[in-house]
Every structure is written in structure tokens, then in C-alpha cells.
Amino acid sequence: MENQEKPKALIVIFGATGDLAKRKLFPSIYRLYQNGKIGEDFAVVGIGRRSWSNELFHTNVRNSLGDDVSGKEAEAFVSHFYYHPFDVSDSSSYENLGTLLNNLESEYRTEGNRIFYLAMAPQFFGTIANNLKKHNLKSETGWSRLVIEKPFGHDFESAKQLNDQITSAFDENQIYRIDHYLGKEMVKNIEVIRFANGIFEHLWNNRFIANVQITSSESLGVEDRANYYDLSGATRDMVQNHMLQMVTLLAMEPPINLNPEEIRSEKIKILRALRTIDEKNIDDYFVRGQYGPDKMHGRKLRGYQEEAEELQNSDTETYVAGKIMIDNYRWAGVPFYIRTGKRLAEKCTKIVVEFEDIPLNLYQEEQSEKSPNLLVINIQPNEGVTLYLNAKKPGVSSYSEPIKLSYTHEAVNSVNTPEAYEKLLHDCMIGDTTNFSHWDEVSLSWKFVDRILNRWSKEEPDFPNYAAGSMGPEEADNLLKNDGFHWWPVNNEEE
Ligand code: BG6
Numbered sequence: 001m002e003n004q005e006k007p008k009a010l011i012v013i014f015g016a017t018g019d020l021a022k023r024k025l026f027p028s029i030y031r032l033y034q035n036g037k038i039g040e041d042f043a044v045v046g047i048g049r050r051s052w053s054n055e056l057f058h059t060n061v062r063n064s065l066g067d068d069v070s071g072k073e074a075e076a077f078v079s080h081f082y083y084h085p086f087d088v089s090d091s092s093s094y095e096n097l098g099t100l101l102n103n104l105e106s107e108y109r110t111e112g113n114r115i116f117y118l119a120m121a122p123q124f125f126g127t128i129a130n131n132l133k134k135h136n137l138k139s140e141t142g143w144s145r146l147v148i149e150k151p152f153g154h155d156f157e158s159a160k161q162l163n164d165q166i167t168s169a170f171d172e173n174q175i176y177r178i179d180h181y182l183g184k185e186m187v188k189n190i191e192v193i194r195f196a197n198g199i200f201e202h203l204w205n206n207r208f209i210a211n212v213q214i215t216s217s218e219s220l221g222v223e224d225r226a227n228y229y230d231l232s233g234a235t236r237d238m239v240q241n242h243m244l245q246m247v248t249l250l251a252m253e254p255p256i257n258l259n260p261e262e263i264r265s266e267k268i269k270i271l272r273a274l275r276t277i278d279e280k281n282i283d284d285y286f287v288r289g290q291y292g293p294d295k296m297h298g299r300k301l302r303g304y305q306e307e308a309e310e311l312q313n314s315d316t317e318t319y320v321a322g323k324i325m326i327d328n329y330r331w332a333g334v335p336f337y338i339r340t341g342k343r344l345a346e347k348c349t350k351i352v353v354e355f356e357d358i359p360l361n362l363y364q365e366e367q368s369e370k371s372p373n374l375l376v377i378n379i380q381p382n383e384g385v386t387l388y389l390n391a392k393k394p395g396v397s398s399y400s401e402p403i404k405l406s407y408t409h410e411a412v413n414s415v416n417t418p419e420a421y422e423k424l425l426h427d428c429m430i431g432d433t434t435n436f437s438h439w440d441e442v443s444l445s446w447k448f449v450d451r452i453l454n455r456w457s458k459e460e461p462d463f464p465n466y467a468a469g470s471m472g473p474e475e476a477d478n479l480l481k482n483d484g485f486h487w488w489p490v491n492n493e494e495e
Contacts, residue, residue, distance in 0.1 A: 007429035008041035009113040009142075010104055012097070014128060015120030016046025016057070016083070020149065024180075025119065026064040028422035033077055037426055040080075043108045045100060047086045057083035080108070088124050094135035101137065112142025115428060119149050126165030133169035145428055147176045150241060151232060152437070155453070156446035163439050172439060176428050181242040182435040183420030183427075185409070186379040190249040190351070191263075193377065193385060200375065201254070203355065205330045210372065211483070212336045213352040214246050215490045216379075217344035221291070221301070221468070222318070226308040233316040235288075238340040240449045241437070244271070247336050248441070250351065251326050260434040264441070271444035275325040282455040289319030289473040291343040292464030301343065301468040315461050318342040321476035322452075323483075335483060339476055343468040345491075349379035352488045363390070363400035371402040374488060384408035 011029070013021055032038045046057050058078040065074060084100055086093045105112060116132055118125050129146060131137075138144040146166065153159025166175060181187050194201055203209065216238060222229045229237065245267075252266035277285050292303040304318050305311050319341030326336065355373040364370070374388040384407045390400040418426075427435050466473040471487070480486050 006037065006039040006041070007113070007426075008039075008108070008110045009115050009429055010043050010045065010101055010108070010110050011115045011117060011425075012045045012047060012101070013117045013119055014047045014086075014088070014124075015118070017048035017050050017052065017060070018119060020119045021046070022060065022064045024419070024421040025117070025425070026061045027066070028419055028425050030065050030069065030077055031419065031422045032426055034073075038429070041109045042080060043104045043110065044081045045097070045104070046081060046083045047097070048083070049086065051085045052083045054081075054083050057081055088128055088131070091131070091135065094131050094137060098135055098137050110142070112139040113429075114139045114142065114144045115147060116144070117147040117149075122149075122151055122153075122162070126162060129166040129169040138170075143174075143431065144170070145174050145176055145431075146170045147178060147428055149178050151236065152177055152241075152442055153446060154231070154236065155450050156443060159442055159446050163442075167439075173433065175436075175439075176424075176433065177437040177439075177442060178424060179241045179245055179435075179437050180420045180424065181245055182437075183422075183424040184349075184379055185418070185423075186377060186383045187246060187249065188423075188435070189385075190246070190377060193375075194250075195254050206332055206334045208356050209334055210354045210356045211334060211480075211485050212250055213354070213488060214243060214250075214336065214338045214350075215352075215487070216243065216340040216349040217346060217471070217490060218340075218342050219344060219347045219469075221343045222304060222307050222311075226311055229318075230311055230314055230316045234318055234320045234340055234342070235449050235453055239320055239322070239338065240445045243338045243340055244445045244448065245437070245441075246351065247324060247326075247338065250353075251331055251336070253330070258434075260432065263434055264438050268438075268440050268444065269328075270326060271441060271448070273326050273328040273331075274444075274448050275327050277451060279451060279455040282452055285324075285479075286320065286322040286452050287473060287475040287479060288317035288456060288461060289321075289341060289466045289476070290314075290316065290461070290463035291318050291341070291466055291468045294467035294469045303464050303468065304343075305464065315463055317456070317461070317463075319344070319466060319472045319476075321472060321479055323479050335485075337480060337485075337487070339472060339487070341466075341472050345469055345471050347381060348490045350490050351377040351379065353377075354485070354488070361390070361400065363392070363398060365397075365399045368399075371400075376488075378408070382408050382410065384410075 013025060015021060029044060058081060061078045061081050062074050084097055118128060125148060153162050194204060248267040248270040251270045255262040255266050290304050294301055305314055321339035324336040324338060353375040357370055357372040371390055376386040378384045386404050386406040388402050388404050391403045393399045393401045424435060477487065
């Protein structure tokens, strides 16, 4: 990893007229610029099929920054942006791009450092990577890095094919596969909370933890992504990447140091220890769902199949819940429950670690629910940590009641947590691969979810099976009920 105060680079964004560039990439680069994380020695080349002018590109970049950014500051920023119309399969496009990059390199003193960010349809990833190599666009003087957005394949086989294509042009250590959850402040914090606190780490095993629950719920439906989403579904869209990444961070052994290789090797051991579920037993471990119509917040919401014409009769899952078992010494017997879905009651990503209850609570009021200690890691929208303890109910009784100790970032004035993409772009510029997915992680995750998807593909589901605005199908509750547990609420008001 380079130790550069203000890294210098040319950032070439393939798909610069798209949604991701507008919503995430331009604003993130702006924040890096505004916060002094990058200086003046950078330029961004936006690549797209449309024949935009530089002026039109500048207007789009400026608009993406929101109303608060205007005047000289905005002008100075957008002057670093260049648009380059492009046909990904045409050789001359790459040659012209090469000339442009050489010119910008000397103008912006970027020392030959180049980031190629592929934020476009995945079927072009391989072609672009190979053409970049073939036309000598990989830098000879500085470093070259290839950033790849998801989806990285559709299953293990297609992911492997894609990986073979890109690794024939770029080395693994030049490839930065994005999983934007790894850029989230509180996902990064999982490691720190675990490994920097004796009171947790000493108890972080199957003797003291009863189960772990990871929820990533979304209140939005499929929006305008029906084409992509219907081929993907919640398992490919969220479980193969984000959810399994969170599982590995929660379950891994402490790394011997913070080098990307050491952390990765611990994460990979967890993926290798995931219980291989026999296809015939998948229903005991995984539940799928699709939302039907309902009302939420007084609005009438359509079911998934009514969201777009092509979704009629779709059997794509918009929800998945699962019980993941990690068959190693530390975790044998502890279920890691995950659930994620669209059009659920609220937008929230939260981890609940439920500690084993004490054998006998003399202070528990008769018939009251057990209240085991919980550690709740709030990933979004509120970032923070809450610890549930039991303490004496104030007053004359000697009963206990749950109390909570909460910390939220928002409550601390000086904390301004960076957007995930801002962090990831910066990591890429300084050559830190920790928060990107290595091929070994991607391939193991695909192998895990492929078994589930294979089994599901053989049986037509009874969809829709949960109402928009609910927390998913009843079967997902049964997964936990059968083990004597229940989902802890994710209601944001609770924390
Ligand atoms: C993306 C998925 O990777 O993550 C989307 O493709 C999903 O379908 C999104 O909405 C959720 O991300 P976040 O950061 O909003 O939780």
C-alpha cells in the first residue's frame, strides 16, 4: 500500500453517463477533493456511448453534487473532468483514449497512475479489460488498477469465466472488486468492536453467544431496475456479496496484523467453514419470498409482479432469510441468521449478537420475556452500537428490566462519516485492497449460494408470500422459532 498523503491518478470511468456515476462516484470524488484527501493532481475521464460534449458532461457532474455546491469551488472541481465518447469493441476508441490519457498525464502530473473503473453492464468487463491491455493503456510508469462493480458473475461458472478474462489482462492485486458494504463505516467497525474490546472478544464464541442475526431490509421496491433485478433476485443481489461479507467479519479469527492479506486469509477460512447444505435440506435453512401488494405509510403499494410488465408471473425472490452454520471450533452450533429483502417495513441494516442467557434469573418478573444481553451494531441508517443489559427496575421491587447503553455517531459533533464509495475510491488510490473482494472470497460465496439457487430452480415457489410493508414471510420467523429464538426487532426507534 502506498503511503501517499494526496494520491495522484487519472480516473477513467466507463459508464460515466450512468446512474452510479451520478449518484455515487462524482459526489464521492468531490468529497475527497473538498476534504483535501486528493489535491489538484487528478483528472477524471468519463466514458460513455453517448456523444456528449465536455460542457454537457461538466453540467451533469455539477448537478450530481447537489444544490449546496456551486460557484468557483464547483467550477474548479469540474474542470478536472473530460468526456470521451467510446465504443467498447472498437480498437480506435482505445487508441484515442490512450492519446487523451497521455496528454492528461503530463497536464495533471499524475505520474502514470491510472484507475479504470468499470461501472457498466458486466458483459463488457472482459472485453474492456483485454482491450486496455492490448492497446497498452495499462501504465508503464505508474500503477494501473481495475475497479469492477457488481454483479461479478451470475453463478460460480460465469464468475469464473469473467475472472479468467480479466486476469488475463490484470493481476489479482490490480483488481478491485467493489462490495460497497465493505466501505460502510460501521461494517469496518465490526472488526474494531470485536478485537479492541476484551469484554466482547473473550465471549465471542459458541460458549457465550446463542445466535447472531443480520438484517438488511429495504423499504423500496424494485424501482426502475426490473431488468437487472429479475435475473438476479435477493440471493445474488445481496447474499452472495454483502451478507456473506458481514458474516465473515463477525466470525473470523483475529488477524495477526492489519495487512489485507492477513485479514483476507481469516475471512476465507470462514467461507471455507460454511456448512455445505445438502440440496434436499435447503428448506430447513433457507426461505425465499416475493412481495405482494399492500399498504405502507398510507400509500397503496404494488406487488413485485405488478411493478413492470415483464415481471408478471415472475418467480424471482425479493426476500431471502437463512440460517448459516459455521462448522469450526469457535462457532460449532451457533446459528448466524440472515435476512434481506425489498419492500419491507423499513430501511435498516443491523447486526444483533444474542448472548447466552444466564441459567437462572432470580430478578425476572414472572411471565415476563427473557431478556438476554444483546450487542446491536447499527450499520444504517443510524450508525452506532447499543448494548442491552439487565438492571434493577427503579422503585421498591427487586425485579430486573432491560436497559440499553447506546452510542451513535450522529450524537458526536465532529464525526462526519465518509460515504462508502468515498472510502473505497480513496482505498483504491492508495492501493489498499482490504475492503475489496478477492477472487477466493467471490468464488467461495458463489459456490455457497449456487446450491441454494439450484435447489430453488427445481421447484416453483408459491409467490407472492409476503405483503409489501411487512417484515417478510412467516416461514422466516419459523426458521428461528424452530431453534427456540426469534428475530429481534429492527425498528430504528428502538435504538
Ligand atoms: C446493492 C443492490 O448492491 O445494494 C441493491 O444491488 C440494494 O439492490 C443495495 O438496494 C443496498 O445498499 P444499501 O447501501 O442501500 O444498503
